[in-house]
Amino acid sequence: MSCYWVGEVVPLAVTAFLPLDTNMMFVTSLMLSLAVEECHLHKRIALKMLTFVGAKPQWLMAGFMMITSFISLWISDTACAALMSPIAYALLEAIMIHKMSPLPDKSRNESEIVLQENGDMKKNEARTGLDVSRLSKRDRGICKCLMLIVAHASLIGGTGTINSTGPNLIFRDTLEKFYPGEDTGISYLSWMAFAVPPMICYMFASWMVVQLQFLGLRHIVRIFKPSTEEEKKDEDYVHKAVDTAYHELGPMTFAEKSTLVIFMLTVASWITSDPKVFKGWAMFFKKGYVTDSCSGMLAVFMLFVWPREVPDIPFLRPESDRNRPAVRREALLTWDAVKRRFPWSVILLLGAGFAISKSVKESGLSSLIACNMEYLLAGLPLPIMQVHMFMDFL
Template sequence: MLACLRSLRELRDPLAITLPVLMLLPLPLVLRCQEAYCGFVVLLMAVYWCTEVIPLAITAILPVLLFPMFGIMTSKEVCKQYMKDTNMLFLGGLMVAVAVETCNLHKRIALRALLLVGVRPALLMMGFMGVTAFLSMWISNTATTAMMVPIAQAVLDQLNTTGTQPGDPEQGHGQTARGQELEEKDSTVEGIQPALISPVMQTQDADVEMKVSAVPHSDAQREQQRLRKMLSLAVCYSASIGGTATLTGTGPNLVLKGQFSQIFPDNGDVINFASWFGFSFPNMLIMLTCCWLWLHLLFLGVNFGRLRMDKSPREQAAYGIIQGEYSKLGLMSFAEKLVLGLFILLITLWFTREPGFVRGWGSIFNWEGKKFVTDATVVMFITFLMFIMPSHRPRLKGWAWNRTVEAEPGIDSRERKDHRSGRLLEWKEVQRKLPWNVVLLLGGGFALAKGCEVSGLSLWLGSHLLPLQNLPPWVIAALLCLLIAIFTECTSNVATATLFLPILASMAVLIKLNPLYVMIPGTLSTSFAFMLPVATPPNAIVFSYGHLRVTDMVKAGFVLNLIGVVSATVAINTWGRAMFHLDTFPAWANISSSL
């Protein structure tokens, strides 16, 4: 019996790869039409993306193989989809994020913000959520969570230490030990690649140090356990929520940008960094506030009196942990100042290129009715500057880094070694940290969307959703958001957006509804993966620390999913309706004859 089970386990992957092919093969063999051929490819990729039996990026290259074989698109036409303007925007944004991480600017921002809010449980959760959401707007949610969770654990460890008082001689030793523990945990997560996809991350139980007993025996232990669960969920949830606020914050936003521009080429750049931020940032603040309130009610109750500042010995000691970590960073280095300046310049150029209500600087480059400059142009300009600007204050000898230069405050020997040529960005560092697999995943999504359009599959699927036109538009948006929020719990958020957005666009065109009315809230809903540890990397990271059970995440995440669906529906029906003129069917969306 055991031998049979072992044999089946060895055959699990081969069966998971071949069975979907055999089960779906009758579709193209029997129907023999372009829609059926494309449907076979879409369903096969959907199964592989959900099961992750092969890497997501490898599944994304199937259109290059299958579309030419079925006569849907030529190989040249398919390959063009893998490096579009949106992919360059994604690459540039991530390279800027690598520069921010390399100089430790993100850690300085995080610790400084935590020093401002204090360490009372409610305020501590508010501080961690605000910082995590802000950082997740600019760097990947995985990297943000990997940095914030060890800080949260170290602070909670100090809060839970009741035997050490501020005047005791052991206190300094205790704080040093906590600082060392924080450094060790930072090193364990340093190798996590920033990614915008949701791979199934396995929990390594042997490496998980249980900080509290599985069955608490006292009120103090139960309170400690509640605080750990609350802060762990707060960090991973705010990382997912924060990424929705900016166009480069998470993969689905870029999928929307790329597919929307591809399906509706004459849209006039409706979706850009400024317009997306104007819509999504208020929604992010609402969701973050609701998330804080829900977690407070779930773990701390209705006693909001805990918001007042306190100076108890335990909390002073925990505050000292944050102060100690901030002191280790030293004074702000030349590289940090330069990266911060370039980052502010990038945001300014993004916002002022096409602000919408006034004429932006991008109009200078509009010739013959074409817009030659996009958000990708801006971020590549900043990235280029980072590759040529020095990481140390230049001397009279030139821009090259002098190996005998004295150590600047906040720069250790390891960092100086990483900056051998003296630039803000090093290509080796970019190669090591950049999630190249997501580039293929985005490209595969664009190729899949183009194949659905060319084959007529999008039109066929959209026509089967025509009965929805009898429902009020807000009901349509709410139902689709709920469907996508459920689906994204089981598969990558990028893959979910890739599969659903072309269908939503076709349906909207057929029922004469502004496509943005369903595409924008649908895109937001792909980031509402709050219920399962495997739904998204931030969930998996906090789950691996051993303080959470699956039931804890499901109970908290179910309500938060409903909050997200309601928030996205309300947003698109209020300020979203005014911003994108959703009451009218735009001329650029009248493409039903070409679908």
């Protein structure tokens, strides 16, 4: 099967339909991210947080690092990267086109910039494409840094919670299989307590390394120096562009509020189900009957039921308007949107990995490899860890 996987002889979808709790938890995370994307809640959160960070490139990168990592804590890291990359690219395009403007003062009216539904930042008039070859070496480095920071932050944020990336879920599932009926000590809250502090260190390290690679140490040191007049003009433009894009979204819609409430209730249920520090609500059910995927799938069910506009309830209308038939509202998440945008390949590959893992274990191949490794490496922990890290890298 591994040879078929590497050679892509046939699709592995036929091996992937395994009713595992881990798969359902991952489906839940992806469905929630789809609902967030449908109502553009991620865009509102990102732009609002960007209005608080400085307009200097260094602070802008730090802002994107924090925002993307925060969003990636709660949804799939893959989905987070897909949501945040268009916003980062649109902002970069607006900034660099402004820098290449032939106008002496590079003046722009902030109302010329609009953040469209697809995440692209456009001008109201005809759009000018970004010619990267015309950018200076420093500006090209800034573009590379910001896009890489979005990718890095999605992965780094995914380490902070148990459900935001596949390996975390697989790790918990593997422990539960090897130690059935025993308390592994892993819960949503305990994982966060263990993983969030190093996650913050990873964020800072990535922010530093990416800038050192493409911009050099001098660029980082300049964060503490006052900006020149030219830099102040560019920073004012960035601030106005972000602020205008945020205000173009208008007031928070009913769909955004509903999605946010469902999302917060879902996260709260995951945290309080079995927090270890006190007895959670899972104690009211037989052990093993209720898992995190249960509350997650309940949230997904609510997304398909709850309307994206205020419900049209007859007895809540004025008396003069109660006789007309009720208008059916579209749900927060529709099956058409799921069929169109859900990354089925991610779930299928995850299931294929489970299928191969089970076949390796049942055939005894895993025990054979472990015994040979112990013999060859003489049971030394460091070489064994190095071999595992190399295999994970591949």
